Amino acid sequence: MSTELIIAIIITIAGAATPILLAALGELVVEKSGVLNLGVEGMMLIGAVITVAVTLTTGNHLLAVVCAALAASLSSLIFGVLTLTLSANQVATGLALTILGTGFSALFGQPYTGKDVPLLRSPFPPELATDPIWRVLFGYSPLVYFALIMVVVVWWFLQKTRAGLILRAVGENDLSAHSIGYPVIGIRYLAVAFGGAMAGIAGSCFPLFLTPQWVERLTTGRGWIALALVVFAAWRPFRLLAGAYFFGLMMIFEIYAKTNSAFRVLPSEFWAALPYLATVLVLVLISLRREGSTAAPACLGKPFVATG
C-alpha cells in the first residue's frame, strides 16, 4: 500500500468519525443532565440543510456552521419545552423531533438539491499539507479539529468544573439537586440546547466535507449511531472518541468495497452495514467487560416535577 493511500484512509476515517463524535458529545452532556433526547438524527438533518442553504447563499462557511448550530439548538428547545416544562415523555418527543427534522430538512432543502456545496478545507496554509506526512496533521477540515478539542473540553467540563459537577448531580439525583437549591430545569435546558448545537454542527460536516451536496436524509442514520455510542461508551468522552474513530475505520470497507474486486466476495450491502454492526458489537463487548452496574445517569429519561 502506498503512503498516499494510507494517508487517504486516515483522512477518510477522521472525516467519517467527526459528525458522530460531535453529535455524541452533545448527547453525552444532555444525558449526563438526565435527559434522553432521541432527536439527534433530526437535529443533524436540520443542521445539514441550514449549512447547505447558508453556504450556497452567502459562501461563508463559518456563518453556515454557526447558523446550523443555532437552528438545531432552537429545534432542541422545542423538545426542551415539551419534555422539561410540560413533562412530556422524552422518548416519544425525541422521536417526534427526528421526524420533524427529517421532514423540515426535506422541504427546506428542496431548492438546493443537487447543487454543489463548496468544501470547507483545512484551515492551514496549503504549503503545510503538500508533504503526505504533514497532511496527516494538517489536512483536515476545521470541524475535525474542533471535534477533537471538544472531547477534551467536555471531559474537562464534566470532571473538573463546578458547573460540570452540578450538571452531573442534576442527572444523578434531580430531587436532591433541587432540594439543595440548584435549578434542575434550567440546567437541563442549557444541556439540551448544547446538545442541539453540537448535533447541528455534526450535521454541517456532511455538506462541508463528506458529501458536498444536499440530498434528503443526508445524515444516513449517523445520529442513531451517535446515540448508541453514548450508551456503549459508558458516558465517557474519550471512549466516545475511540468508538467514533472505530466506526470511521469500518467505513473504509464500504468505500473500498465499491472499487476493489477483493471485496466482491460479499454483497456491497454487507460492507455498507459493517460499520454499524461492528461498532455496536465492539461497544457491546466493551460494556460487557465492565463490572458492576452501568454508568447511566440515575435520572436518565425521567421527567422532573418539583414537588417543593
Next chain:
Amino acid sequence: MTDMPARLALRGITKRFPGVLANDNVSFEVKPGEIHALLGENGAGKSTLVKMIYGIMQPDAGEIFWNGERVTVANPKAARKLGVGMVFQHFSLFEAMTVLENIALGMDSKIPARELESKIRDVMDQYGLKLDPQRIVADLSVGERQRIEIVRALLLNPSLLIMDEPTSVLTPQEVDQLFVVLRQLAKEGCSILYISHKLHEIKALCETATILRGGRLVDTCDPRVETSRSMAEKMIGGNLKTIQKPAGRAFGAEKLVVKRLSMAGSGHFGIPLRDISLSVRAGEIFGIAGVAGNGQNALLLALSGEEPVSDAAAITIDGQPVGDLNAKRRRLKGLASVPEERNGHAAVPDFTLSDNAVLTARDRLGLAVRGLIRPGAAKKYAGDVISTFAVKATGSEAAAGSLSGGNLQKYIMGREILQKPTVLVVSQPTWGVDAGAAAAIHQAIVDLAATGSAVVVISQDLDELLGLCDTLAVINEGRLSKSMKVSEADIDEIGLLMGGIHGETEAAHAA
C-alpha cells in the same frame, strides 16, 4: 440567657395543599443552644413545617423570626446564609459521586477541592466523624451516608441544625455516636431541631418537645419529665394500645426449620449466609436482631424463596423440603413474606391495591384462574384487607404509592396475614411507620401467631423485637447466634452479639 431572642421563632405558620391543611397556625420557639424535638405521626405536618424553615416551601400565612428579626426564607440558599443547616430524612446524596463531590455540591461558594478536603477533615476531627472523602457514596453504609449530610451541614457553621428523622436507619451504636455529636454542637451554642417519632430517643436527647397532630400544635412539653406513653398519646390523640399477648402460650409442632443454610452473597456488597440454623414452632414469634448489613437481606431472600438454595433440605416447612423452590412455590406451601422495602419490592407503587393483592395472593386465594385475573375477587380481597387492618386509602383502586408509609405497610402486612400463611417472614415490619400503625402491625403479628402460624421477624429495632417476640437470635456477618428466650435474654449479651464478639463492642445501651 433569658433576655436573648429566640434563635428561631414561628408565629402562626399556615400551609395549605389541595385538600389538606398541612400546617394550621403553628407557633413555637427554639432557643439558642437548645435541642428541640418536633414530634408527630407521619402526616402530622412536621416535614412541611421544616421545609418552610429551610426555604423549600413558602408558608401561606405566618411569620418566621430569626434571632428576633422577621425574615423571609426564599430558598434553601437563603436559609443556609442565615445559618440554617438541614440533614434530610431521605438523604439528598448523589450515589455515583464521591463524598467530596457530594459535599462540594452542598456548598454555595466555590471552594477548591483541596481546600474543601482539608476543611472536611477538620470538621470530622472536631466531631469524631469518620469518613473517607474519596469514596463513592454508593459503596457506603447508611450511617456513613448520614455522616456526609452532617459534615455538609456543619461546614457552613450553622446556628440551627434541622435533623429530619435522623435515626430511623441507624444502628444503636450509630445513634449513640450521633447523639454525642449533637450534644457537643448544642454545647457550642448551635440550636437543634430534631424531628422524630422515636420517643425514648427524644427523652434521652431533647430539652423541649413540640408536638404536632393533624397540622396543629397540640402541646409543648419537657420530654425529660414526660413518659414515652404520655407523649405518644398526645401524638396520636388517643390511648395507645399495648400489645395484647396471651400469657403462658404453648407452642405447637415445628413449622419452619432451617438447617445449616449457606448462601453466597449476591452483588458487590452482599453478605454471604453461613451455616444458619433455626426452628420456629406453631404460634411462636422468632426475632432476628442485628445491625444493618449483616446478612438480613440475604436471609430474607433465602427464606422467602427469591433466592432459592441448591440444598432443598436446608429449609423445610411442615417437614417438607422447600430450599430449592422459588417464592411462588413456597407460597403454595404456606410461606408468605414481607420484604423491608415497601415501594418497589413488597408492592408496586403505580399499581392499584387490588392489583397488588393479586401479585402475592393469586394462587392461595384463587385471584387468578388459568392466567386470567378475577377482578371482582381481587377487589373484594383488597377491600377486606383495607377494612380489617384499618388502612387509610380511598379504596381498593387507590394506587399503592398514594398511601402513606404506615398505611401501605399495614396493607402489605394485611395482604399476607389474611392469606393465613403457615409461616410468615417479615423484615423491618414497622420501619418508618408511626406509633399508631406500628402498634396495629405488632398486634396483627401476635394475632396471627395465636392462630398457629410461625412468624419470623427480622428487625434492627431491638425494642420492637423484645416487645414482640418469644424467641430471639442475633445475626452478625451472616452468622446466626443461638436462639434464646426473650423472657430470659440478657440485653448486654445481645448487644455484644450484635457488635460481633471481636468488634469494637460498646455494650448496647438499655434505653
